Amino acid sequence: MxxxxxxxxxxxxxxxxxxxxxxxxxxxxxxxxxxxxxxxxxxxxxxxxxxxxxxxxxxxxxxxxxLDSTLQWLATAGAAPRSLITLGDDRYPAALLAMEDPPLLLYALGRTDLWRPASSRNIAIVGSRNPTPQGEANARQFGKACAQAGLTVVSGLALGVDSAAHLGALEGAAEADDRLATIAVVGTGLDRVYPRRNLALAHRIAQHGLLLSEYPLGTPPLAANFPKRNRLIAGLAQGTLVVEAALQSGSLITARLASEQGKEVFAIPGSIHSAQARGCHALIRQGAKLVETIQDVLDELKLSSTPDSIAAHADAISASGPKDTENPLLTALGYDPVGLDALVARTGIATSQLQVQLLELELDNQVARLPGGLFQRIAHS
CATH class of the missing domain: 1.10.150 (DNA polymerase; domain 1)
Incomplete structure (x- = not known):
C-alpha cells in the first residue's frame, strides 16, 4: 500500500x-x-x-x-511482523464482514503468516477481570486444552480471565509452531499495551499469536472502546466461552454479541455463593451451553480433536475431584468459598491448628485466601 x-x-x-x-x-x-x-x-x-x-x-x-506515525510503525523492524489489513483485503476476516459495522482497518502485530482469516477453529474465552483463584485456573486450563485441540483462543488481553486464557493457549500450543496459538483484540492503538502489567504477555502473543486493533496508533485506553471491541472478539470466534462473570460484567456483552451474531455461547457454572458465578448462571438460564470439559465445546461446534488432548483434559478435570487419600481438610473445604467458623464446625479441628493447616495449604497453592476471611480450594490441571 x-x-x-x-x-x-x-x-x-x-x-x-x-x-x-x-x-x-x-x-x-x-x-x-x-x-x-x-x-x-x-x-x-x-x-x-x-x-x-x-x-x-x-x-x-x-x-x-x-499517516507519518503509521508508516513509521509499519517500517519499524521488530521481533514480530506488523501490517495493516483494510476492508476488502484478502486477509480480512470473512466473519467480520458479516457484521453490521466491520472495522475499516485492522492493525495487526504478530504471526500474520499463520493467520487463516476463513478458519472456523477459533474460540473466544472471556470473563472477569477479578476472578476467583478457581476461575483463573479454569481459564488457563481451558485455554491450554483448546490450543491442544487445535483451536485458536481469542480474548481481550485484560487482567484476570483474559490473561489466563492467553497464557493457557500459549502453553497448549507451545509445540505447534505451524498454527496460531491465540489472538488478542485490544482496545487501544497497537503502539501501546494496556494494562501495562500485560506487557510481557503481549510480547509473547506477538511471537506466537496475533494482536489486533481497529483503533489508530496512539489511541489511549478509553473506557468506551473496550465494550466496542468486544464485538470483534465475538465475531472472530465460532463460539464464546464465559469462564466467570458478575451480572454486570463486560463479558456478558461479548456473550450477547456472540448470540446476536448467531454464534454459540458457553458458560462454566460456579458456586451459588460466588458473585463471580452469577453471570454464567444467568447465561445458562438463557440457553448457553453448560461446560465442564473441552469436549462439551467441541461437540457443540462439531469440531474434531486428537484423542490425546481430550483425554488429557478429562483426566485433569477428574484429577481435581476429591480422592479417598487426599487431605481431609481439602475434602471439608469442597469448592465453595467457606469461612473459618464453618470449617471448625465441619472438621472439629481447633481454630489455631486449623489456621496452621490452611496456611500450609495456601503456601502449597492448594487453597486461596479470599476477602472477607473466606478460603477456597483450587483445582489444578
Whole structure:
C-alpha cells in the first residue's frame, strides 16, 4: 500500500461523523477511499447526509501526523511482523464482514503468516477481570486444552480471565509452531499495551499469536472502546466461552454479541455463593451451553480433536475431584468459598491448628485466601 492509498483509508477513518457503516456505504457507491474523496459534494450528498458530505470535504488536522506515525510503525523492524489489513483485503476476516459495522482497518502485530482469516477453529474465552483463584485456573486450563485441540483462543488481553486464557493457549500450543496459538483484540492503538502489567504477555502473543486493533496508533485506553471491541472478539470466534462473570460484567456483552451474531455461547457454572458465578448462571438460564470439559465445546461446534488432548483434559478435570487419600481438610473445604467458623464446625479441628493447616495449604497453592476471611480450594490441571 502506497502513501496516497494509506492516506485515503486513514482520512476516511478519522473524518468526524463517518462511522464504519457510512464508510462502507460510501465505498459501495464510489470504490476505494481515494475515489470517495474525489467525488463532488453533490455526488456525496446522494449517499450521505449534507453534514457528512461537508465533513468529507475537510482534511482532518491529525491526518498527516497519523499517516507519518503509521508508516513509521509499519517500517519499524521488530521481533514480530506488523501490517495493516483494510476492508476488502484478502486477509480480512470473512466473519467480520458479516457484521453490521466491520472495522475499516485492522492493525495487526504478530504471526500474520499463520493467520487463516476463513478458519472456523477459533474460540473466544472471556470473563472477569477479578476472578476467583478457581476461575483463573479454569481459564488457563481451558485455554491450554483448546490450543491442544487445535483451536485458536481469542480474548481481550485484560487482567484476570483474559490473561489466563492467553497464557493457557500459549502453553497448549507451545509445540505447534505451524498454527496460531491465540489472538488478542485490544482496545487501544497497537503502539501501546494496556494494562501495562500485560506487557510481557503481549510480547509473547506477538511471537506466537496475533494482536489486533481497529483503533489508530496512539489511541489511549478509553473506557468506551473496550465494550466496542468486544464485538470483534465475538465475531472472530465460532463460539464464546464465559469462564466467570458478575451480572454486570463486560463479558456478558461479548456473550450477547456472540448470540446476536448467531454464534454459540458457553458458560462454566460456579458456586451459588460466588458473585463471580452469577453471570454464567444467568447465561445458562438463557440457553448457553453448560461446560465442564473441552469436549462439551467441541461437540457443540462439531469440531474434531486428537484423542490425546481430550483425554488429557478429562483426566485433569477428574484429577481435581476429591480422592479417598487426599487431605481431609481439602475434602471439608469442597469448592465453595467457606469461612473459618464453618470449617471448625465441619472438621472439629481447633481454630489455631486449623489456621496452621490452611496456611500450609495456601503456601502449597492448594487453597486461596479470599476477602472477607473466606478460603477456597483450587483445582489444578
Amino acid at each position: 502506497d502513501r496516497d492509498e494509506l492516506a485515503g483509508w486513514l482520512r476516511l477513518l478519522l473524518t468526524p461523523g463517518i462511522g464504519n457503516t457510512t464508510a462502507r456505504r460510501l465505498m459501495a457507491a464510489f470504490g476505494l477511499p481515494t475515489d470517495v474523496f474525489a467525488q463532488s459534494p453533490t455526488r456525496l450528498r446522494e449517499v450521505v447526509l449534507p453534514q457528512q458530505a461537508q465533513a468529507l470535504q475537510q482534511v482532518p488536522p491529525e491526518l498527516e501526523t497519523q
